[in-house]
Amino acid sequence: MAGIEEIKVPDIGDYKEVEIIEIAVKVGDVVEADASLITLETDKAAMDIPSPKAGRIQEMKVKVGDKVSKGSVIAILSAIGEAAAPVAAAPAPAPKSEAAPAPTPVAEVKTFPTEKTVTAPTKPASDHLAEGGDIYAGPAIRRYARELGVSLALLAGRGTGQKGRLLRTDIEKFVKESLQKLGNGEGGTGTALPKMPSIDFTPFGEVEVSPLSRIKKLSGVNLHRNWVVIPHVTQFDEADITTLEAFRVAEKATLEKEGVRLTPLVFVMKAVVAALKAFPNFNASLDPEGDKLYLKRYYHLGVAVDTPNGLVVPVIRDCDQKGMKALSMELAEISERARKGQLKAQDMQGSSFSISSLGGIGGTAFTPIINAPDVAILGVSKSFIKPVYEDNAFVPRLMLPLSLSYDHRVIDGAEAARFTRYLVAQLADIRRLLL
Numbered sequence: 001m002a003g004i005e006e007i008k009v010p011d012i013g014d015y016k017e018v019e020i021i022e023i024a025v026k027v028g029d030v031v032e033a034d035a036s037l038i039t040l041e042t043d044k045a046a047m048d049i050p051s052p053k054a055g056r057i058q059e060m061k062v063k064v065g066d067k068v069s070k071g072s073v074i075a076i077l078s079a080i081g082e083a084a085a086p087v088a089a090a091p092a093p094a095p096k097s098e099a100a101p102a103p104t105p106v107a108e109v110k111t112f113p114t115e116k117t118v119t120a121p122t123k124p125a126s127d128h129l130a131e132g133g134d135i136y137a138g139p140a141i142r143r144y145a146r147e148l149g150v151s152l153a154l155l156a157g158r159g160t161g162q163k164g165r166l167l168r169t170d171i172e173k174f175v176k177e178s179l180q181k182l183g184n185g186e187g188g189t190g191t192a193l194p195k196m197p198s199i200d201f202t203p204f205g206e207v208e209v210s211p212l213s214r215i216k217k218l219s220g221v222n223l224h225r226n227w228v229v230i231p232h233v234t235q236f237d238e239a240d241i242t243t244l245e246a247f248r249v250a251e252k253a254t255l256e257k258e259g260v261r262l263t264p265l266v267f268v269m270k271a272v273v274a275a276l277k278a279f280p281n282f283n284a285s286l287d288p289e290g291d292k293l294y295l296k297r298y299y300h301l302g303v304a305v306d307t308p309n310g311l312v313v314p315v316i317r318d319c320d321q322k323g324m325k326a327l328s329m330e331l332a333e334i335s336e337r338a339r340k341g342q343l344k345a346q347d348m349q350g351s352s353f354s355i356s357s358l359g360g361i362g363g364t365a366f367t368p369i370i371n372a373p374d375v376a377i378l379g380v381s382k383s384f385i386k387p388v389y390e391d392n393a394f395v396p397r398l399m400l401p402l403s404l405s406y407d408h409r410v411i412d413g414a415e416a417a418r419f420t421r422y423l424v425a426q427l428a429d430i431r432r433l434l435l
Contacts, residue, residue: 003079004058007037009072015042015347019069019146022139024048029057030080035073037064041146047345055079064142065152137166145171147217197357215310226372233366233407234379237420239400239427242268248431254323264400265303265329265357268380270433272427273299273320276353279419283352285373293410302351302371303331305338312338313371315351325413359383359400368405375410378423378433379403400427 012018012193022039025031036048059076061066099356136159137152145152158174159166201207213219229235244267255262278282285294299320302313314334319327337343353368354371357380368379381401387394402423406416426432 003055004089005053005055005071005076005077005079007051007077009040009068009070011070012040013349014045015345016069017039017347018042018069020062020064020066020068020144021062021146023060023062025057025060025075027057027060031055031057031077039289040068042345049074051077053077053079064139097260136161136164141166141168141171144168145146148175149221150175213309215307215312219310219312222372223369228368230370230372232367232370232405233408233413233416235404235406235413235416235420236365237402237404238386238426239402239424240388240397241400241427242398244427244430245383245398255328258325259333260325260328262324262328263331264359264383265355265380266324266331267427267430267433268302268355268357268400269301269316269319269327269331270324270425272353272355272378274426274433275419275423277320278422279415281411281415282373282376282406282419285352286375286407290409296352298352300350300352301412302348302354302374303335304354304356305335307339307341312343312348313345313351313354314338314343315349317350353377355380363401365401365403368403370405370407376416376419377402379405386426 008426020038021041024036024038031037031051031054033052034050035052037051038049040047040049057075061073061075070076102293103208113149131292142152145155148171152166155174156164156168157164158170161167162168214313219332222433240429241264245264248262248264248267251262280295281293283296285296286292289296300315300317301319302315304311304313314337316327316334318332322330334343334347337347351371351374354368354374354377356368356377359380359382360381364384365381366379370377379402381403383398383400385396386399388397389395402420404416404420411419
């Protein structure tokens, strides 16, 4: 029919089967071009999927909790003024009987005497979204369940709210019961991590409760998984950057006139690329089954950025094809967007190796957690002056501490030591970076 169009999920990068956490429209709404239709949430960021054009929502093909990928149909849109097909009403929860939940009524034809126009940005239209039979919960409750790792499919029939709607207390009760069973040895193999005790701190003094930021909640799950699943080993070394720093300082004033801020981190990035080319196992990812290694022919470096809401790791692509100036400008630009919360999901995908620099803060060494699916990450601490014995005398040299954490399933200790030694040699004589 003329004027009827399927709205599909556009290119969202490497993500597949991404969960829908909010739906901003309902059947019969009139939307403007670029108005938000749904919100997706990956393990790193949330993203809105907009309408490509103005029109009326004829049919919604998805609901909260569904998982979609590029090309998945979201909704059916009809152009304004076109003869539209009859619109089916969204299913509503039926009242429950004492015996069992009543089935959802069959959709019926519904007319719309008034039009609601949705513009960008929008708020969720309602929270009466069903997921599997008699499970009803609003977006906030669904988010809370995800944060606790609870599948709503396990909560069927447990809702104590109006018309069987799930409440926060229902989820908390389910989690407590599950942990109690696990603690009693029920439903487990005995290899699960023990539960952290819940402690009331108020008897010891005044307490202020501060909620974690959304970024820390999301990244915390990944960090915990990576630390538990990946056998970490950390190799420590020091690079003599005396000559490198003298060159950087000498060029600083000239480059600043061009709007370029040349930092030590940029030299580290170029040295890392050279080391990855010499040791390709570090520029790889291990298959989840653990029987294949994907060796990457691209050099995309994830660089950890400290933001007011927590640590994020944007990716700078094709570092092997960019000079110092270009890398400096791109690093400054993407770091600024990260601090302002303006990164897109695509900005944090596709790294082949990661760098976490604490050089601007301090410290002598640390053990960075691998940013899976990478197999290694380099930690950089604050440089310091150290006496080094050369030509029968101690001379002051500027040393840069390096901490290389690696996946011991892929890389052994000898290979890691060779990697850091090669990296140290590159930084000690920056002319090597030109080779």
